[in-house]
Amino acid sequence: MKIWTSEHVFDHPWETVTTAAMQKYPNPMNPSVIGVDVLDRHIDPSGKLHSHRLLSTEWGMPSIVKSLIGACRTKTYVQEHSVVDPVKKTMELKSSNISFTNLVSVDERLIYKPHPQEPENAISGLAWLSFCHHDATARTILTQEAIISVKGVSVSSYLEGLMENTISSNANKGREALEWVISKLNAEIEEFTASARGSMRTSMAAAAFVEK
Template structure:
């Protein structure tokens, strides 16, 4: 798929009926820097439906968790770097994700 299509899909992937665990997306900051790169900072709210026994083991009745996501889109280089990490239950689990979207090296139109 063309880079523009992939970027549009990546920016609109939540909320999504195919992944109902993401129940909210809030844009905390979005700006274009002097070099033309789009910077976004979003807060994702997730609801995983944690089983009661697991809730009792970890000592919470809360099932909503939060993830912060930072992304930078460079329209000149046609790249998008996305970093996300959990900000809930950090004493139990750490989830760090880094994605880089860029055109195929041998087929730049893809």
Template sequence: MQKHPNPMNPRVVGMDVLDRHVDPSGKLHSHRLFNTEWGLPSIMMSLIGAARTKTYVQEHSVVDPVERTMEHKYTSTSFTNTISVDERLIYKPYPQNPEKTAVIQEARITVKGVSLSSYLGGLLASTTSSNANKGREAMEWLIHKLNAEIEELSASARGSIRTPTAEAFVEK
């Protein structure tokens, strides 16, 4: 849930949690809205007739601590009359080595009603694929960040839980 924002994808410029709850089976459900800066080339912007580069993406996530899985579904909510992007990411234990994580990514890109739609679809597919690599790097960055925070908290706790020493009892 702390993957965004991250240094690998600075295009996420805002995020709002619309709903978050734990269901009776212990799964964490989250519904968030991302405000992103697409950074599309000007030729693409003119093809879809867009003047703005800010877009919105809905994310629905489910974290299952029992199965050790996390699933994210992303749906673009901007330019939907021209472009729609639906993406699904699943993180789960790797079958041959449960200490590692397998990531499954699926994306469906639809371009309609614009000239050069196959070119635009190909460009969006390439961008989505590139973002998948950035997403993996972002998860690794997040894991390192969380490990550093845990170590810092552990060191802080060790430093604050001191046993009295002989010096503490010497009166001056």
């Protein structure tokens, strides 16, 4: 068994990062994820948002791992559970493969929360879904952990090491993907804001003309 851990700081507010995380797929950095199905999504009585998704993916196992464990299929499935707490400002995401579980298992856990050095900002309800007016200097810390276990082969420790490297590489791509989604969302907001301002100016000009 191998345990891989990592920590990364995003130069964006928690609301922005968690919104992007929920809209992460599809993206050009993670083309291996070829499908996302929402199996369940609900808000519990305390206001936490729970999501259960099924990811269809061309799993990034090194070719030597596939050959040694005899895996001929390339399409695999991963189940993902996430919980967003807008009051405590935490998003916890857990995922695990449901294909090849008799050969290999990868259990991942990601936690997004405001950087501990950032001041607390009060937020209520589902206001975390909107990030238009949050402090652009706020930061978010992401902690990741993956537990890797290869079963039934004599070189399991070696194969687990290879998969650990793959997970590390995929994690870097995942962070790049979040930055890509954030840029895309920010561009959409700027476009909407500019359009709204243009419409307002037109309405004001029309009103002024009528008054004359």
